[in-house]
Amino acid sequence: MPGVIDSLSGVEFATYQDYLDHTSSVTGFKPTDPEHNGKRGLLVAKKALARTGSLTPEKEAAIDANLDSVQTNQVQEKLAARKAVRVQERVDARVATRIAKRQEARQEARVEARRAERQAERQAERQAERDAQKGL
């Protein structure tokens, strides 16, 4: 697998293994840690185990301990904060695109107006020349 980008932090890794080995600056956990995907990931795992009859009391207790760790380490809050930043980045990008398009349209309008002005000037000059020739 060629270059890998961490969706949460945007950090790029040379290999997927490098990505798996790193500790996320967003969650504080490695992608291989059960806490890394927050509460939702652990609840998904519970259901996946339950479907095969593998959700033993021991397994459930272990996942509940991971859920406690998610809470203690404020993983949900960190994921929510990152999401808020991402949403703001999108809004900023949309605004920047709109401003750039507007500026481009204004510039085009200015160029077009200048072109029309020059054409009118040339026509007036030509007309003046014709009038002068008639006068001769």
Next chain:
Amino acid sequence: MAATVEILEANGAGETTTANITNSNMGSVDAANLDAVANPVVPGENTFEKWQQISVTALGGSSQLDNFKVWRTGALGGSATHVTNAREASYGGAATYATPVGDATDSTVATQTMPTSEPTGANLGIAGSLAGALTATGQSDYLVHQIQTDAGDTAGSTSTMNYQYDETA
């Protein structure tokens, strides 16, 4: 503990992978976690294909993951169709990555209708087989999907992609 799972998405000619994607937004660019508002599909054209995998990053003491299923819930706008390579019968094997296509180009890999409710059995394979299982860290086959619109469709619909697996202790 339990297994740790995430969704990967590959993009571009160089198959750049984005790990642990946070959404499956589809639009007029080939990018992971794209902004669908800023990159809407022109009615009559297609979204860029999504090439995604379910990745098991740790088994967490479990012995295997299998029975991978994908489906969409929620309606698409207008008469758009959502196509995929996922299927419960006559599975075509593991798709080999190719640069995602979109706009005027229909996917040649995603040719089946995306299920709109949970399939009865697995519809995404492991190592080319629907009966496959991951007994160590690894990935599913590529899930390829694309939304194909009609000229009369209006932009902007929201639906949910579901990715499911079974885990055995």
